[in-house]
Amino acid sequence: MNQILKRFEDKTAIIGIVGLGYVGFPLALRFSEERYKVIGFDVDEVKICKINSSTSFISHIKNSDVQKAVFQGLVATSNFERIQEVDVIILCLPTPLNANREPDLSFITNTMNTIYPHLRANQILSLESTTYPGTTDEELRPIIEKRGFTLGSDYFLVFSPEREDQGNAHFTTRTIPKVVGGCTHFCLKVGVALYSQVVDQVVTVSSTKVAEMTKLLENIHRAVNIGLINELKVVCDKMGIDIQEVIDAASTKPFGFVPYRPGPGVGGHCIPIDPLYLTWKAKEFGVDTKFIELAGAVNSSMPNYVFEKISLALNKRQIKVKNAHILICGIAYKKNIDDTRESPALVLMEKLRSEGAHISYSDPHVPDFTKIGEHQFNLTSVDINLGNLTTYDCVVLITDHDKFDYDLLLKHSKLIIDTRGKFRGVFSNVVSA
Numbered sequence: 001m002n003q004i005l006k007r008f009e010d011k012t013a014i015i016g017i018v019g020l021g022y023v024g025f026p027l028a029l030r031f032s033e034e035r036y037k038v039i040g041f042d043v044d045e046v047k048i049c050k051i052n053s054s055t056s057f058i059s060h061i062k063n064s065d066v067q068k069a070v071f072q073g074l075v076a077t078s079n080f081e082r083i084q085e086v087d088v089i090i091l092c093l094p095t096p097l098n099a100n101r102e103p104d105l106s107f108i109t110n111t112m113n114t115i116y117p118h119l120r121a122n123q124i125l126s127l128e129s130t131t132y133p134g135t136t137d138e139e140l141r142p143i144i145e146k147r148g149f150t151l152g153s154d155y156f157l158v159f160s161p162e163r164e165d166q167g168n169a170h171f172t173t174r175t176i177p178k179v180v181g182g183c184t185h186f187c188l189k190v191g192v193a194l195y196s197q198v199v200d201q202v203v204t205v206s207s208t209k210v211a212e213m214t215k216l217l218e219n220i221h222r223a224v225n226i227g228l229i230n231e232l233k234v235v236c237d238k239m240g241i242d243i244q245e246v247i248d249a250a251s252t253k254p255f256g257f258v259p260y261r262p263g264p265g266v267g268g269h270c271i272p273i274d275p276l277y278l279t280w281k282a283k284e285f286g287v288d289t290k291f292i293e294l295a296g297a298v299n300s301s302m303p304n305y306v307f308e309k310i311s312l313a314l315n316k317r318q319i320k321v322k323n324a325h326i327l328i329c330g331i332a333y334k335k336n337i338d339d340t341r342e343s344p345a346l347v348l349m350e351k352l353r354s355e356g357a358h359i360s361y362s363d364p365h366v367p368d369f370t371k372i373g374e375h376q377f378n379l380t381s382v383d384i385n386l387g388n389l390t391t392y393d394c395v396v397l398i399t400d401h402d403k404f405d406y407d408l409l410l411k412h413s414k415l416i417i418d419t420r421g422k423f424r425g426v427f428s429n430v431v432s433a
Contacts, residue, residue, distance in 0.1 A: 001186050003122050004156070007087055008193045011035055016086030018111060020047055020076060022269075022339060023128060023162040024092030025058060030173045030198045032069035039086055040076040051076040059338040059365050060167060083118040088126070088194060092162065095129045096273065103132060103277050105139060112143050119147050124156040124190050130215050130274050132281035135159075136208035141183060152184030158191035159208035161215030167336040177201040181211030219274040220292055225260045226271065227295030230302050233262035237432065244421040264398050264419040264433070265302035265344025267333025272299070272342045303347040309433035310352070310394060310417050317415065319393050322356030327382070327392040329409070330399025331363045338365040345398040346375040353377075360392070364403040389413050396433075397422055 007013035013036060017028045020042040028038045042048055050057050052075060054067035066074075083089060093107040108129060119125075125144065127136055136159040141151065149155035160180045165171055178199040182188030188204060195202050205211050229247070236243040243262055251259045266272050275296055279289045311321050333343040340346065349359050361369065362382050369379045382388065384405060389395070389412040397409075400420040409416060410423060416430045423430045 001153075001156070001190060004087055004124060004190060005193050008197055011197075013087040014039065014085055015088045015090070016041060016083060017090050017092060018042075018115075019092035019094075019107075019129075020044075020051065021092065021094070022058065022166060023164050024090070025051075026061065026164060026173050027090065027092065027128075027162075027198075028074060029061070029065055029069045032072045032074045034197055035072060036197070037073040038069070038075075039082055040074065041078070041080060041083070042076060043078055045078060048076040048078060060336070080114050081118055083115045084120050086123070088124050089115070090126045090128060093129050094269070095131050095277070096269075097276060101276060102280050105131065105135065108135075109139065112140065116143060116147065119144070119149070119155075121149060121154040124158065124187075124194055126158045126160050126191060126194065128160055128162045130161060130219070130270065130277070131212060132216070132277040133209040133212040134281065135212060136181075137183065152186040156187045156190040157183045157208075158187055158194075159211045160191060160195060161211060161218075163218075166339055167334060174198060175200055177203050179203045179205060179211050179214050181205045181208040183208055213278075216274055216278045219270045220278065222260075223266065223271045223275050223299065224291065224295040225258070226263070226266055227298040229260045229262045230265075231298050234305060242432070244424065261421065262419075263302070263344070264306045264348065266299045267341065267343040267345075268339065269341050272296075303344045303351065306344075306348055306396070306398075306417065306419055306433045307351050307355075309431060310396060313415055313417060313431045314394060317393075321352065323358065324393040325358045325391060326352055326360070327384075327389075327395045328359065328361040329363075329384070329395060329397045329404060330401055331361050331369060332365050332399050332401070335400050336365070336402055340366055340369075340372045342373075343399075346372060348396070348398065349377065350375060362404075363399070364401060384408065386412055 015031045015036050015038045017024045018041045020040045028040045031038050047057055054070045056063050056066050093111060096104050098104040140157060144155050144157055151157055158180055160178055163176045178195045180191045180195055180202055182191050192202050233243045247259050250257050275292045279292055282289050314321060314324055328345055328349060331343055331345040332338055332340055353359055360382050361379055362384050367381050369377050394415045395413040396417040397420055400422050406422060413429060417433045418430055419433045
């Protein structure tokens with residue numbers, strides 16, 4: 001243990017980041033900022049080539065930031081034999097759901113099988129992927145021990161959930177507190193030493209299970225509250241009440257209320273997926289997570305709710321969805337980012353297309369949409385201008401990017417379906433959804 005702690009003290013430790021996506025890549029850059037040598041591992045050769053040529057592939061990360069990291073020694077590779085060179089292995093891998101909507105840990109298990117022969121003594125392995133409580137102990141610990149290492153003595157295993165918030169300029173990898181749980185006391189001590197190099201505040205918990213559950217609670221809290229406000233949006237709409245005005249008024253209460261805003265559904269890797277990891281694991285203990293599942297059902301129903309609002313608004317103008325020309329504004333799952341994972345826009349577009357609508361989209365952060373997950377469209381983002389707005393029967397605001405010209409949209413769109421409460425007030429061409 002003293003050996004690896006010493007390497008943190010003098011900054012000679014070599015950091016290995018496995019998975020250079022929206023979580024792993026910013027973390028790699030952050031370690032590089034602190035003058036650590038970083039080796040990034042990925043299977044995507046296009047991504048590797050971009051990094052090694054100092055080019056960013058994430059919209060909110062500048063090329064200059066990548067250039068600085070590469071100059072400092074950051075290198076990306078698909079050669080997993082180089083795992084033996086690093087003192088730290090941080091796994092930032094996807095944890096999706098399988099076809100049965102159950103946890104799919106194949107990215108983690110396959111990676112562990114790949115790096116298994118190259119593990120060596122006095123390394124620290126940290127899992128950051130969101131998963132169900134028990135994953136670190138049940139899936140990773142046996143692999144380390146099978147390799148012949150003793151946790152807390154000559155190998156160190158921790159779980160530290162990622163907390164990236166893309167597009168949020170108020171928080172960075174450095175300023176977001178980092179939760180860490182270790183398999184042993186000494187594993188935790190090494191884990192704290194690791195993350196203290198790049199994060200201002202490290203929060204320790206008693207076990208990896210607690211750390212895993214912490215991440216799920218954070219995301220389930222959001223999923224449930226978003227489900228609540230989305231359901232209330234539907235109720236308020238039926239009653240002729242502006243839900244945005246209600247939220248604004250409730251927000252004046254200085255205690256006991258946290259404002260959540262309704263939308264067309266939920267997206268991203270976390271909120272639509274992570275609650276189901278706990279739901280699945282809870283069944284092992286004979287517990288049904290009815291509240292969590294209900295929130296998920298409400299959120300999943302929102303694209304259909306938006307579709308119905310589009311259909312009714314068009315019908316009032318004697319236009320059918322079939323053959324209507326519809327522009328979707330924003331297909332990223334939230335504003336000012338380029339991440340389209342699980343975006344409700346994609347579900348809505350599929351529904352509109354199946355009903356015969358002609359679909360276009362505009363998203364300044366997503367220039368092309370060929371295939372995203374199971375959704376396949378051969379589309380490119382269109383510019384929004386006076387010349388083409390008048391060609392659309394309906395404009396649907398799904399993601400309220402700052403780069404959109406909302407005055408232009410309001411003045412020249414025949415019909416706007418507003419799912420984000422961006423157009424406050426009464427306008428003849430705006431329908432709240």
